[in-house]
Amino acid sequence: xxxxxxxxxxxxxxxxxxxxxxxxxxxxxxxxxxxxxxxxxxxxxxxxxxxxxxxxxxxxxxxxxxxxxxxxxxxxxxxxxxxxxxxxxxxxxxxxxxxxxxxxxxxxxxxxxxxxxxxxxxxxxxxxxxxxxxxxxxxxxxxxxxxxxx
Amino acid sequence: xxxxxxxxxxxxxxxxxxxxxxxxxxxxxxxxxxxxxxxxxxxxxxxxxxxxxxxxxxxxxxxxxxxxxxxxxxxxxxxxxxxxxxxxxxxxxxxxxxxxxxxxxxxxxxxxxxxxxxxxxxxxxxxxxxxxxxxxxxxxxxxxxxxxxxxxxxxxxxxxxxxxxxxxxxxxxxxxxxxxxxxxxxxxxxxxxxxxxxxxxxxxxxxxxxxxxxxxxxxxxxxxxxxxxxxxxxxxxxxxxxxxxxxxxxxxxxxxxxxxxxxxxxxxxxxxxxxxxxxxxxxxxxxxxxxxxxxxxxxxxxxxxxxxxxxxxxxxxxxxxxxxxxxxxxxxxxxxxxxxxxxxxxxxxxxxxxxxxxxxxxxxxxxxxxxxxxxxxxxxxxxxxxxxxxxxxxxxxxxxxxxxxxxxxxxxxxxxxxxxxxxxxxxxxxxxxxxxxxxxxxxxxxxxxxxxxxxxxxxxxxxxxxxxxxxxxxxxxxxxxxxxxxxxxxxxxxxxxxxxxxxxxxx
Ligand code: SF4
Ligand code: SF4
Ligand code: SF4
Ligand code: SF4
Numbered sequence: 001x002x003x004x005x006x007x008x009x010x011x012x013x014x015x016x017x018x019x020x021x022x023x024x025x026x027x028x029x030x031x032x033x034x035x036x037x038x039x040x041x042x043x044x045x046x047x048x049x050x051x052x053x054x055x056x057x058x059x060x061x062x063x064x065x066x067x068x069x070x071x072x073x074x075x076x077x078x079x080x081x082x083x084x085x086x087x088x089x090x091x092x093x094x095x096x097x098x099x100x101x102x103x104x105x106x107x108x109x110x111x112x113x114x115x116x117x118x119x120x121x122x123x124x125x126x127x128x129x130x131x132x133x134x135x136x137x138x139x140x141x142x143x144x145x146x147x148x149x150x
Numbered sequence: 151x152x153x154x155x156x157x158x159x160x161x162x163x164x165x166x167x168x169x170x171x172x173x174x175x176x177x178x179x180x181x182x183x184x185x186x187x188x189x190x191x192x193x194x195x196x197x198x199x200x201x202x203x204x205x206x207x208x209x210x211x212x213x214x215x216x217x218x219x220x221x222x223x224x225x226x227x228x229x230x231x232x233x234x235x236x237x238x239x240x241x242x243x244x245x246x247x248x249x250x251x252x253x254x255x256x257x258x259x260x261x262x263x264x265x266x267x268x269x270x271x272x273x274x275x276x277x278x279x280x281x282x283x284x285x286x287x288x289x290x291x292x293x294x295x296x297x298x299x300x301x302x303x304x305x306x307x308x309x310x311x312x313x314x315x316x317x318x319x320x321x322x323x324x325x326x327x328x329x330x331x332x333x334x335x336x337x338x339x340x341x342x343x344x345x346x347x348x349x350x351x352x353x354x355x356x357x358x359x360x361x362x363x364x365x366x367x368x369x370x371x372x373x374x375x376x377x378x379x380x381x382x383x384x385x386x387x388x389x390x391x392x393x394x395x396x397x398x399x400x401x402x403x404x405x406x407x408x409x410x411x412x413x414x415x416x417x418x419x420x421x422x423x424x425x426x427x428x429x430x431x432x433x434x435x436x437x438x439x440x441x442x443x444x445x446x447x448x449x450x451x452x453x454x455x456x457x458x459x460x461x462x463x464x465x466x467x468x469x470x471x472x473x474x475x476x477x478x479x480x481x482x483x484x485x486x487x488x489x490x491x492x493x494x495x496x497x498x499x500x501x502x503x504x505x506x507x508x509x510x511x512x513x514x515x516x517x518x519x520x521x522x523x524x525x526x527x528x529x530x531x532x533x534x535x536x537x538x539x540x541x542x543x544x545x546x547x548x549x550x551x552x553x554x555x556x557x558x559x560x561x562x563x564x565x566x567x568x569x570x571x572x573x574x575x576x577x578x579x580x581x582x583x584x585x586x587x588x589x590x591x592x593x594x595x596x597x598x599x600x601x602x603x604x605x606x607x608x609x610x611x612x613x614x615x616x617x618x619x620x621x622x623x624x625x626x627x628x629x630x631x632x633x634x635x636x637x638x639x640x641x642x643x644x645x646x647x648x649x650x651x652x653x654x655x656x657x
Contacts, residue, residue, distance in 0.1 A: 009593070010593055010596040011593070012583075012590075012593050012594050013180060013590075014177050014180055014181060014212060015175065015176070015177060015180065016175075016177060016212065016214060018175075019173070019175045019177065019214050020214075031173060031214055031215050032170070032171055032173055032215055034173075035173035035174070035175065036173055054590075055588070055589035055590035055593070057593075136214070138212060139593075139594065139596045139599065140596050140598065140599060
């Protein structure tokens with residue numbers, strides 16, 4: 001199964017992956033409207049988060065774990081593991097905003113929605129051939145590939 | 151301008167930000183290593199300080215909404231053919247600092263580019279052109295000393311060459327990556343050049359900064375350089391490459407040495423150069439053991455001894471007024487390859503006055519060296535490599551027709567990985583991650599991507615060279631070498647034509 005792997009050796013901390021993530025999850029799919037309008041109106045937020053310490057940068061997000069802690073912790077069935085695609089899927093309708101997953105995720109990959117009582121989480125860009133963040137990265141700081149089971 | 155020196159406002163570039171398109175993502179803020187863009191807390195938006203922009207275009211290239219445009223500042227001084235703005239601004243700068251004007255990359259000065267005056271021939275009717283896609287085309291090039299004559303002997307297995315051949319290096323195409331030291335450019339690009347050269351079957355030159363242990367495995371495609379500072383030179387280094395080059399001069403700064411500022415000497419550079427971390431690495435102007443052709447002869451043979459006569463020794467000189475006589479001396483001193491670096495060759499740092507006013511163009515230097523060595527009957531003793539200002543494959547073809555065996559490309563290789571010729575290499579803040587050892591900036595060159603781009607460039611040029619050769623009815627680069635009949639010139643005077651050894655177009 002293909003997954004997204006960050007590479008801190010070449011991530012330059014530009015945050016273009018975050019920009020692309022926001023646009024890919026917007027209604028308009030337009031950089032300018034997504035960031036200048038939908039962000040404020042809908043609380044659109046990036047599902048990826050670039051962490052930086054000195055010169056070291058890395059773009060972190062959901063690892064779509066084999067045995068996801070978030071799925072185990074979810075009290076409402078909003079989070080499920082799709083064994084076919086490998087994705088940890090999230091159904092916003094069902095989310096009750098209890099933040100159990102937030103506490104359970106060992107990688108801190110789940111965030112609160114800026115104003116709804118819901119979470120924001122990477123969906124590995126369901127519907128796209130290549131995830132938006134991977135496609136936008138100018139330096140191969142994110143790669144989308146099959147590395148076998150992990 | 152308040153709180154700043156008056157001259158600060160005579161900056162060269164300014165930033166145009168399309169406010170409707172800007173999404174305040176701050177990508178530009180993070181990309182600019184000169185601190186031009188910043189987040190304005192009070193206005194809650196990204197803004198910029200034009201005075202700091204050096205015109206590298208990094209922000210423009212990475213802005214996700216194409217909101218940025220970097221422009222030359224149109225503010226004009228009163229027109230003056232003598233006092234052009236560059237001279238006026240330089241005087242303001244020097245009046246402020248009292249310092250030497252530094253610069254990077256090759257000279258932007260308006261000196262004739264003879265490549266543009268030279269035109270190539272093609273076959274029509276009387277001799278057939280060749281389609282390189284259907285017929286074999288030979289670009290293979292051997293650099294090194296060739297024998298004056300070959301002797302053969304009969305053996306039971308058939309005839310055999312009796313003459314003892316001197317070591318040569320074999321290139322799949324007549325192009326190599328020029329000397330750019332580790333330190334002046336960072337390690338990522340050294341790995342990239344090493345990998346690209348290995349993949350292509352050509353060579354890259356270490357430059358004067360030594361060779362890091364981890365790159366020894368690319369030795370088959372490496373030329374190791376020995377310069378006046380002798381940085382990183384030891385027995386293993388001399389035996390790590392496929393050829394050794396003694397650097398006497400550099401086209402961008404003939405007659406002067408080098409100075410790698412302490413800030414660029416990090417742990418890895420220090421280990422490779424064998425100098426303490428943070429100390430300035432100074433290459434003296436001359437080699438202090440070379441004051442004559444005889445001394446050069448001694449160094450050439452010392453290096454041949456050290457490498458057991460297994461590799462050719464090259465001598466790189468800058469193209470200066472007496473370049474032909476100097477090259478003749480260099481060949482007589484035992485060099486197997488003479489590399490000539492023209493005045494438009496690049497550099498990591500050079501005084502602007504030297505860069506823009508010293509030396510001669512490579513086209514004239516190359517033609518006169520080739521002619522001189524032929525006249526003296528020693529042309530076969532050494533190969534000629536032309537460097538400094540090769541912009542495209544047609545320049546390569548013209549250089550070979552003028553007498554070069556191969557060319558070195560430096561600036562073109564850096565352009566391939568993003569360089570925009572902003573010429574601020576000496577600051578160590580290159581926003582493209584090229585001329586910098588700052589780990590945050592150097593990461594911008596992913597060695598995998600850089601190696602691919604450099605290799606792509608060479609492959610593209612090789613295809614074009616094959617097309618041009620085929621058009622001339624030649625099926626091997628050997629048939630073009632020194633074949634000036636394949637060149638005609640436009641817009642040159644008789645002396646220039648004579649020096650280039652080329653007929654005027656129409657003749
Ligand atoms: S895969 Fe898609 S959803 Fe996940 S971080 Fe990347 S862009 Fe965002
Ligand atoms: S786009 Fe790529 S290089 Fe830029 S921050 Fe994201 S992962 Fe790093
Ligand atoms: S990178 Fe472009 S869109 Fe982003 S803040 Fe800068 S100008 Fe605005
Ligand atoms: S990144 Fe380069 S072009 Fe852009 S503002 Fe900074 S110095 Fe100027």
